Amino acid sequence: MEAETRSVEMFFFPFMGGGHQIPMTDIARVFASHGATSTIIATPSSAPQIQNSITRDQQSGLPISIHTLPADIADTDMSAGPLVDSSALLEPLRQLLLRHRPDCIVIDMFHRWASDVVHHLGIPRIVFTGSGCFSLRVHDNIRNHVAVQNLSSDHEPFVVPNLPDRIQMTRSQLPVFLRNPSSLPGGVRPMKQIEENSFGSIINSFYELEPAYADLTKKGKKAWLVGPVSLSNRTAAEKTERGKPPTIDEQECLKWLNSKKPNSVLYVSFGSLARLPPEQLKEIAYGLEASEKSFIWVVGKIRTETLDGSENWVPEGFEERMKGSGKGLVLRGWAPQLLILEHDAVGGFMTHCGWNSTLEGLSSGVPMITWPLSAEQFSNEKLVTVVLRVGVEVGSREWVFGNDVWKEVVGRERVEVAVRKLMAESEEAEGMRTRVRDIAGKARRAVEEGGTSYADAEALIQELKALRFTSQY
Numbered sequence: 223m224e225a226e227t228r229s230v231e232m233f234f235f236p237f238m239g240g241g242h243q244i245p246m247t248d249i250a251r252v253f254a255s256h257g258a259t260s261t262i263i264a265t266p267s268s269a270p271q272i273q274n275s276i277t278r279d280q281q282s283g284l285p286i287s288i289h290t291l292p293a294d295i296a297d298t299d300m301s302a303g304p305l306v307d308s309s310a311l312l313e314p315l316r317q318l319l320l321r322h323r324p325d326c327i328v329i330d331m332f333h334r335w336a337s338d339v340v341h342h343l344g345i346p347r348i349v350f351t352g353s354g355c356f357s358l359r360v361h362d363n364i365r366n367h368v369a370v371q372n373l374s375s376d377h378e379p380f381v382v383p384n385l386p387d388r389i390q391m392t393r394s395q396l397p398v399f400l401r402n403p404s405s406l407p408g409g410v411r412p413m414k415q416i417e418e419n420s421f422g423s424i425i426n427s428f429y430e431l432e433p434a435y436a437d438l439t440k441k442g443k444k445a446w447l448v449g450p451v452s453l454s455n456r457t458a459a460e461k462t463e464r465g466k467p468p469t470i471d472e473q474e475c476l477k478w479l480n481s482k483k484p485n486s487v488l489y490v491s492f493g494s495l496a497r498l499p500p501e502q503l504k505e506i507a508y509g510l511e512a513s514e515k516s517f518i519w520v521v522g523k524i525r526t527e528t529l530d531g532s533e534n535w536v537p538e539g540f541e542e543r544m545k546g547s548g549k550g551l552v553l554r555g556w557a558p559q560l561l562i563l564e565h566d567a568v569g570g571f572m573t574h575c576g577w578n579s580t581l582e583g584l585s586s587g588v589p590m591i592t593w594p595l596s597a598e599q600f601s602n603e604k605l606v607t608v609v610l611r612v613g614v615e616v617g618s619r620e621w622v623f624g625n626d627v628w629k630e631v632v633g634r635e636r637v638e639v640a641v642r643k644l645m646a647e648s649e650e651a652e653g654m655r656t657r658v659r660d661i662a663g664k665a666r667r668a669v670e671e672g673g674t675s676y677a678d679a680e681a682l683i684q685e686l687k688a689l690r691f692t693s694q695y
């Protein structure tokens with residue numbers, strides 16, 4: 223009897239770094255709000271930020287907490303990427319799981335080594351890949367059905383086979399591990415294995431966004447679509463303090479936005495990991511200025527290799543002009559992205575198409591200028607521009623990884639053209655705005671009681687309860 227009534231205990235093991243740690247923390251919060259006892263496994267360096275995101279939930283009595291492992295990894299800054307080796311956490315994780323046997327552990331796919339440990343302990347393992355259904359299908363179908371090495375050139379378009387929509391890509395837009403599987407240490411096998419031997423996966427998306435792709439995903443293995451999880455941040459404080467402490471004060475940011483007309487501001491950000499070279503930043507600056515539109519631009523990390531120590535990417539007098547005219551707000555560091563995207567003044571988002579940013583743009587009802595750089599971002603671009611038709615492509619053609627050489631600078635003219643096209647009062651732009659607002663409404667309904675994401679979260683909890691009565695999963 224006790225096994226039926228005791229609340230489900232879920233462990234969450236996020237990968238350190240913005241685009242993975244942030245949504246996994248939100249996922250844990252979502253499940254706590256559905257009554258699951260949620261524990262987020264952290265390291266000494268990731269714990270403070272995660273704690274910051276859950277303190278309000280704890281104060282309101284939600285069953286959520288952190289367990290900090292007595293071990294760390296070298297790079298737990300928001301810049302931690304998929305190649306960071308987190309195996310130092312293996313033994314402390316094993317010890318923790320031996321002491322507490324949760325009903326399941328949700329593991330980020332980038333903890334590639336962790337699947338064996340959990341498997342041997344017989345604890346149901348649920349994978350979090352960080353992507354949506356569309357890009358998962360695109361990548362799987364390319365991996366399984368396209369001989370990319372036989373394409374005549376990096377820029378020869380090919381149609382991704384067996385998809386509900388006609389999606390064209392080029393080899394230059396594919397992650398290096400799809401072009402050359404041996405490029406990841408140990409190959410992609412360990413990451414795929416995490417998925418293959420798992421109980422299923424949790425996906426930060428919602429059914430109505432990509433129904434055909436969600437069906438395909440669910441047909442393969444169990445999958446629960448519980449997003450957009452960013453919508454679990456309801457108050458201004460929750461939206462402001464997500465991820466890192468923002469560089470700009472919440473009030474100052476709102477004051478600037480409040481002074482602008484609805485839909486008149488473009489928000490520009492390339493996420494938490496990307497490092498743009500100075501020559502690319504300069505083209506963005508010129509393009510934004512020439513577009514004559516208002517903007518908030520989060521200048522993230524810069525490739526300093528070619529800098530002489532000064533910030534010499536900035537065009538002469540650019541920041542003074544932008545400040546003086548009130549046209550542009552240039553932020554260095556971390557922006558309160560959700561707060562900005564959900565503000566009425568924001569009418570466009572120039573994004574690198576990281577999945578979280580993409581989903582946050584969609585659920586805020588903001589059309590996008592797509593500028594993919596890495597990971598599965600080129601697939602996300604196709605979802606936005608071809609399937610959903612709520613964005614304009616800037617014309618990025620080259621997948622670039624971490625510190626690799628920047629292959630192609632997108633010129634200022636293309637930046638200006640894309641901004642003008644997206645922020646225009648044209649029929650085309652109005653069509654995009656209408657469609658994306660419709661998506662935003664569906665996103666909100668999905669996470670409310672009676673919605674599909676709400677139902678999927680409940681369903682997983684029920685399945686985990688049922689597992690208590692079987693020795694197999």
Ligand code: UDP
Pocket residue numbers: 240241242244245464465491492493494495496520555556557558559560575576577578579580582
């Ligand atoms: N983010 C933010 N402020 C910033 C930069 C990023 O709040 O200045 C958040 C953003 O809202 C998103 C995450 O960091 O939730 C970035 O994830 P995404 O998948 O878009 O890109 P990644 O950083 O993994 O490349």
